[in-house]
Amino acid sequence: MPRLLTPLTRAVTYTRWLHLVVTVILPLVMAMVFPGLTDASPAEWLLIAVQPVPLLVLLAALVPAARTAEGLQARLMLFPGAHARDGAGSPGDDHGVSAAPSASWNDRLRTGIWLVLRLEVGCAVAAVSNVMAGLCLALIGAAFGDPGVSAAYPLPGTGWWYGLLAVADLAVLLAFVTVVGALMARAAAALLGPSAKERLARLEERTERLLERNRIARELHDSIGHALTLAVVQAGAARAAGDPRFTEQALGAIEETGRAALEDLERVLVVLRDPARPAGARPDLREADRLLESARSSGARVDAEVSGPLEKVPGPVSREGYRMLQEALTNAVRHAGPLPVGVRIGVEDARLRIEVRNPLPEAGKGTGLRGGGSGVRGIRERAALLGGEASAGPEEGIWRLRVDLPLG
Incomplete structure (x- = not known):
């Protein structure tokens, strides 16, 4: 049981969450121009999620420093260290992630893949977080006698058991974020790791x-x-x-x-x-x-x-x-x-x-x-x-x- 609760006490769990969620800023800004955020259909939401991909690929290909920026962010937010206050590393640890600019087309390709992966996973995490957080709020309202707290999640009746479901909902969300964050840390080491020339x-x-x-x-x-x-x-x-x-x-x-x-x-x-x-x-x-x-x-x-x-x-x-x-x-x-x-x-x-x-x-x-x-x-x-x-x-x-x- 203590091992299951350990991720809740690690700052890196939440920095990974933030690192992924902030990627939705770009598609949301672009969606304000087209196709809009009001009454968007599922197809339009899919378009919003993939719309920035060409821009990110172009950024990785034409701006070598993009790899430096992504590498520094990954070091700080995806890996434990002094900044994460868990004593598992030091500020000088690079965790296998390079902060050098792209020096070859292979570096540019891997940086482009990382940017697209981070965008899509970030959109998915943001969507799941939004749904689970809204449901949790509705369950808490029903537990305290107000089943209409969230219009998006109307619940039949009220009762204290809704509080238990709210805790379970939050636990599932945290488990999802923890697993996805760990997988993204591994992906960062693979895609943003040093090139053969750097090694x-x-x-x-x-x-x-x-x-x-x-x-x-x-x-x-x-x-x-x-x-x-x-x-x-x-x-x-x-x-x-x-x-x-x-x-x-x-x-x-x-x-x-x-x-x-x-x-x-x-x-x-x-x-x-x-x-x-x-x-x-x-x-x-x-x-x-x-x-x-x-x-x-x-x-x-x-x-x-x-x-x-x-x-x-x-x-x-x-x-x-x-x-x-x-x-x-x-x-x-x-x-x-x-x-x-x-x-x-x-x-x-x-x-x-x-x-x-x-x-x-x-x-x-x-x-x-x-x-x-x-x-x-x-x-x-x-x-x-x-x-x-x-x-x-x-x-x-x-x-x-x-x-x-x-x-x-």
Whole structure:
């Protein structure tokens, strides 16, 4: 029983009713010109209901914004949401209904069908509402002793039972309006829903958002992970050494690494707070020395070889190469410890090649960079997005990471 009465408490039931009933304004206005509203025959009422159809079809075909207007109305009046005060949605919900103007003849066709459907269903709902409301008024009058309240529905006699019939009449009307409103909401989603072009645009937009989120996650992982790893390693080395001079150097390195990480974090937060604002300049391979010095300051023995004009590497490739090198050095410091780390950065044959290698700490244990980790996986993803490739794995007691990126 409570479920049957639920539609009576939902504002959307009545907004759907209103959305349909207001469509009769147009045919009634046109009927005042022809054929008139006085003593209209059934055939004339049928003519009144279909008379606006050519105008609506022409409107849908010639005015692309008609789809926008109908879509916005459908969102507000046919679907639950904050405006309907039932907590089932939010003002931003589109419920599968587009508010974009018609962009193709298919959109115009579907908009025309919707306008005609809304007109005819609205006329039917208005007619049924008028009949049922008039009958309900007559039944209430008969229940209170006046059977002639409505001349259109004369009733024999009076009696309290007419009150029960009035309640039943009203219940039937509300049930009819509820069912028709629900069906029209489904029709709106089908006829006013996004076109194939709009769905593709939404999918592309969603893909761009996901890619941006992944890029930001990688930025935070590489930058903050690198800084924390070096800070932990340097702090541990300083405590173990017990040398005030070494401790001073370690604290200075931690400070510099932390400051660089804060700059990276602020740059990412600027993008998250206001996507329209351009992000600050990201570091690239021309600043590779900073990474190498940070790794050396943590106690690692880094032997680096740089060849080729790094300043001529395109910006996107150089920036992503910097992050790949940063992640590789972070993992080397984390897993290899004080063992020597070899780094080679070369630009040749229109390609950027990066190689980081370190001896495995112990056979079967502490295998340096772990191919299944998120760090190496992130490097592979970055390389793939740039049309290159990355590989990592043990080779004769050496853990070796190779990155090969095209400069084009």
